[in-house]
Amino acid sequence: xxxxxxxxxxIELDRPGxxxxxxxxxxxxxxxxxxGCGAGAVVSKSVGTNPNPGHRNPNFTEVASxxxxxxxxxxxxxxxxxxxxxKAVKAGKIIGSVYGASPQEFASLAGRMEDYGxxxxxxxxxxxxxxxxxxxxxxxxxxVKSIVSAVKDAVKVPVWVKVTPNTHILADxxxxxxxxGGDAIVAINTLxxxxxxxxxxxxxxxxxxxGLSGKCIKPIGVRAVWDLHSAVSIPIVGVGGIYDHRDAxxxxxxxxxxFQLGSAVLDNGPGVFDSINRxxxxxxxxxxxxxxxxxxxxxxx
Ligand SMILES: Cc1cc2nc3c(=O)[nH]c(=O)nc-3n(C[C@H](O)[C@H](O)[C@H](O)COP(=O)(O)O)c2cc1C
Numbered sequence: 647x648x649x650x651x652x653x654x655x656x657i658e659l660d661r662p663g664x665x666x667x668x669x670x671x672x673x674x675x676x677x678x679x680x681x682g683c684g685a686g687a688v689v690s691k692s693v694g695t696n697p698n699p700g701h702r703n704p705n706f707t708e709v710a711s712x713x714x715x716x717x718x719x720x721x722x723x724x725x726x727x728x729x730x731x732x733k734a735v736k737a738g739k740i741i742g743s744v745y746g747a748s749p750q751e752f753a754s755l756a757g758r759m760e761d762y763g764x765x766x767x768x769x770x771x772x773x774x775x776x777x778x779x780x781x782x783x784x785x786x787x788x789x790v791k792s793i794v795s796a797v798k799d800a801v802k803v804p805v806w807v808k809v810t811p812n813t814h815i816l817a818d819x820x821x822x823x824x825x826x827g828g829d830a831i832v833a834i835n836t837l838x839x840x841x842x843x844x845x846x847x848x849x850x851x852x853x854x855x856x857g858l859s860g861k862c863i864k865p866i867g868v869r870a871v872w873d874l875h876s877a878v879s880i881p882i883v884g885v886g887g888i889y890d891h892r893d894a895x896x897x898x899x900x901x902x903x904x905f906q907l908g909s910a911v912l913d914n915g916p917g918v919f920d921s922i923n924r925x926x927x928x929x930x931x932x933x934x935x936x937x938x939x940x941x942x943x944x945x946x947x
Contacts, residue, residue: 659686674733684919712860875901891925
């Protein structure tokens, strides 16, 4: 019988799929609901030091085989998020996602998430549409190293780092995470993108530049995991365009030990976790794999 349990460092999950940051995870109630839908864990919305209204509308639209968003990291701030986390952690494993502009800010936010009961923290070093944050601090290996080191000094829980595909030095970023003691890499966040409306002669979105997610980014995410698998030895979590068990298997065989779902939850609802879990079990039974670990990185062999 196939076993869907996975380990990401010292975090064990009963099921390999997690809810990606920013998707149905802004409140304690939505995180609890997602935990009941077959997800092994939920990554919280990325939270910063102060309340942030995000970018004004329009900030989300569908495009061919994907969607683009420039939400601008709306969140209530770390103090108000305490209540949401305390509700959610009673129901299962929550990874607390944070964003900041400096190593000190990341360290302080991560410490708060640890206090709130997060089983790990995920550092958002990859949002493509938040000035001064996200990929603006996550594409410089020196900065990445100092952020991860500062957070490692501040918390005992595992430190995961979510990286951007918007760089030609992804392997260097991955090595910087590993050298600084990071416990896992999450790849990928959205790709820098935009939409122009010909009739208006202007960009559609209020922030102009946005992040592309969904089915169309899967091959880029799989390649990113493939490259990271060759560059680092720490666990890799795959995310980007996973809609069914075959998509998840591509990430696993490229080198991911677990995966996250974002746009598929928005498009197809939370039932997508159960259907992926069933698909993985059927595949593993048919092809003779007893665990997810047995398939991790096998495309490199
Ligand atoms: C509406 C929306 C909001 C998002 N918010 C966050 C966020 O707060 N922090 C973060 O690290 N990633 C955020 N992301 C990126 C996703 O977590 C994920 O990395 C990306 O969408 C690729 O996965 P997908 O193709 O399965 O959606 C967001 C994505 C979307 C579509």
